[in-house]
Amino acid sequence: MTQMPGYPYSPLEGSDGIRLLTIEAVDPEEECAEIRCKIEKFRLESAPPYRALSYAWGHTNSKAIILDGSRVKIRENLWHALWNLRDRGFSVPNLTTRYHFTKGDTKWIWIDALCIDQRNTAERNHQVRLMGQIYKTAVEVVAWLGCLKEKSNNGRDFYDVYAWMIGLNKLAEETQLGDGDYYLAGTHLLPEFNPITVLQFFDRPYWRRMWIVQEIGLASDITILFDDLSANWKGLHRLRMLLSSPSLAPAPAFTARFQLLRTNEKVQGSQAFSLDRHRTSQQSNKLEDLIETCQDSICSDPRDKVYALLGLAVDCQNDELAVDYSKTLFQIYADVINFYHPSHSREGGPSQHTVRFSQMLQRSFDRPSELRDGADRYLLAPDSELSLSAINIFGICTSIISGLGQACNSATILLQLSKLPPHHIDARSRENMSRTIEDMRKVIPISSQTSFALQAQNATRFLVSINTSATPSSKQIKKSHSTQESQNCLPFVMDNGQTGYVPMNARIGDSICQFLGCDVAAVLRERPGGYDIVGRALVDKSVAELQGNAESWTKKYSYSVPDFGSTFTWTPEQAMYLYLDMATLQQLTA
Incomplete structure (x- = not known):
């Protein structure tokens, strides 16, 4: 401002x-x-x-x-x-x-x-x-919440919202409607309402603001102001409980309208209801959960994607993360990873969750170029304020690259798409192609001398110390995402039949290492004493994932999640320990 x-x-x-x-x-x-x-x-x-x-x-x-x-x-x-x-x-x-x-x-x-x-x-x-x-x-x-006239000058809209706010107040004031009494429905307390206008209430810009998560979560009492209208937050809380009650049996006159609200994703998935859930479960509000809930919230400074949550996060009440607006976004990314990782690894061992969290954190920041630039600066001149110890990650070598295609980039894919008859491309295929073009910038070579991988069954202190003894020079490190090599990528096929894209430096025989609970994949190349991490890959979804029966937690991922389904297993030979410096972790999970 x-x-x-x-x-x-x-x-x-x-x-x-x-x-x-x-x-x-x-x-x-x-x-x-x-x-x-x-x-x-x-x-x-x-x-x-x-x-x-x-x-x-x-x-x-x-x-x-x-x-x-x-x-x-x-x-x-x-x-x-x-x-x-x-x-x-x-x-x-x-x-x-x-x-x-x-x-x-x-x-x-x-x-x-x-x-x-x-x-x-x-x-x-x-x-x-x-x-x-x-x-x-x-x-x-x-x-x-702002002025209604920003939305419409229609007098009917104002009347509908007025009736809705009055109804919320009636729900808040009803003394016979306790938290366990939602089978009583209470729909008689809400007047006839226009569902479209109610959806406008849940779609107000206010609900998307980052800072309100803490402001609402910690408040002892809340009054909602919408233009000249007011309502107590308790009415909104009771409405959420009412709509989520499995025994809801509203009067026939209200059935259609309430069913619309119960099934509408904008209402059930609204930030207003998410805020109320955080408000009523304050003791379980960990920073990682809050970041995930608020990925799409809006703030002018991306650093507030973390700082706006510290007052509410139960695991950040003793200055575990210090507020410092003089830090770069990459430094804050590193601070949060260093805070998160120890609590998700056993006795200093590898973490199965840090990769997924890093990907989620970067999506929340939504500043990929700023983070990449910070990672480059870190590699060229390691930041003394950041921990230089490697983050220990658990991964699975799911397959080997058995074939590579001709080099391509977003331009060649668009050209191929333009040559196909329109009736050969359905809406879903076109959407998937557009997403692939957008994500190809992630398929990059990685050139860090401080990151490596070991087979889990062979990971000894001696091997770890040997691999960490190398000290990289600025001449050994290059800005991988800015080189011409990273502007192109190679289609590949693995020996398990899955396909995808790898960077230009990949070779037949390289291993594809995937991480649990997310769609991040790395290209590993074996050498004496371990593996080098040579790039980031995209692995297309498996047949099972494409059949539309994916569980809800996998639907948000564009590429293959290795542990999709309950039958996924791996052998000890597939288990890998990866030791990643902060920049490599950022590049892999961008």
């Missing part, structure tokens, strides 16, 4: 210093008057009761407010939130008066964009570390 040129922030005091804001009330006849606010500094431990605003930053369009006498610009969505709060009476008659509020009538508000000096990296780090405590301490979190 471009924040308030010239606003004179003074330093916060103490390790728990925060700022709180009040809004000046206006005469009803002057409702168009400018928004005027005041900021004061407090210690969190002795701060007055306050509310915390949860909202989406939204578009960069800006409007002006008066803050402590200075005209400053804020984003339009926040301006609308402040206007709405003022209109609802969350305001004070005079900004110069010192007020003593109770929890019930407090007019103090905490808002990240205004209460944090966003231009001061040290303060930003400090306040983000406090964020969990700030939202946990607030007497109420106000969730601002």
Whole structure:
């Protein structure tokens, strides 16, 4: 956010210093008057009761407010939130008066964009570390969904949403509907509603914002504001429980509409319901689970894909991961991997899960070029702040490359596709081809002298020490993804019949090593004392995976997952231990 040129922030005091804001009330006849606010500094431990605003930053369009006498610009969505709060009476008659509020009538508000000096990296780090405590301490979190008029000027839409919000409040207030009583349905509490309008409620940009995961998860009480309407979060929680109840038997008049909500993926898979699940199971909110749930959430800074979850993650409550916005994205990737890996390996042994987690983490960041550049810099000049010890990974050599085709790239595949008659290509084939073209950038040669593999049954301390004794020089390492060699790849077939793509440096006889629970594959080449990791491969799905009976957890993967199905086994000769430096792990799982 471009924040308030010239606003004179003074330093916060103490390790728990925060700022709180009040809004000046206006005469009803002057409702168009400018928004005027005041900021004061407090210690969190002795701060007055306050509310915390949860909202989406939204578009960069800006409007002006008066803050402590200075005209400053804020984003339009926040301006609308402040206007709405003022209109609802969350305001004070005079900004110069010192007020003593109770929890019930407090007019103090905490808002990240205004209460944090966003231009001061040290303060930003400090306040983000406090964020969990700030939202946990607030007497109420106000969730601002935005203005309905952004969606439509249709009066009917407003009526439908009004009826829906009233219904949520009735669900929240119903004293005879306990958490175990959803067989009572309670559908009589919800008025007739337009399902399309309700879907708009679940599709608001607010729900896709990264930071709300923590803000909602830690709040003691939540009020949802949607334009001029409000509802208590408890109504949304009860709606989720109602729709998931196997004994739901709504009145006939509601059956069709409720069935639509029960079967609609936008509702059942909505971030609103995911947030409520995290909120009601706080003791099981581990960082890895939160990252997986929030892969598609939106934030302007990809580092917040981790930092926005630390206050809620139960395994990050003792500064296991420090907030530091001066770090690069690759450094944060390495921090998270080094945090995750030890807890998923037994007594320093290999992990079966780190590869899958690394792939998921990179998908969440969604900045492949930034991570690749960081990996290159790490290889050329290892970062002293990162652990240089190899990450020990468990893999399976599923087959041997038995044949290689002619070199190809995305252009040649597109050319082949254009020559096929349209009736020979169904929608699914076209989608798969497009995905392959997009993913071919992952088929890269790897040239790291600090990564290697050993057969698990032969992995001794002596072999590990021999393989780790080499010290790479900058001349031995190249930027693999930027060379011409990596722009092309080779179609291949394995001796088990499966096909795919490997980098140009692959050879017949190389092994394909796959990793459990994901579609990552590596090309290994045997040498005296172990194996070199020579590239990343794509392995096409097996016949069973393509038949459409794949379990839900494999559907999100584009390529073959080796342990698909319950009959998968491997022999001791196939089991591999891979020792990967951070850059090689990043390249394999991009």
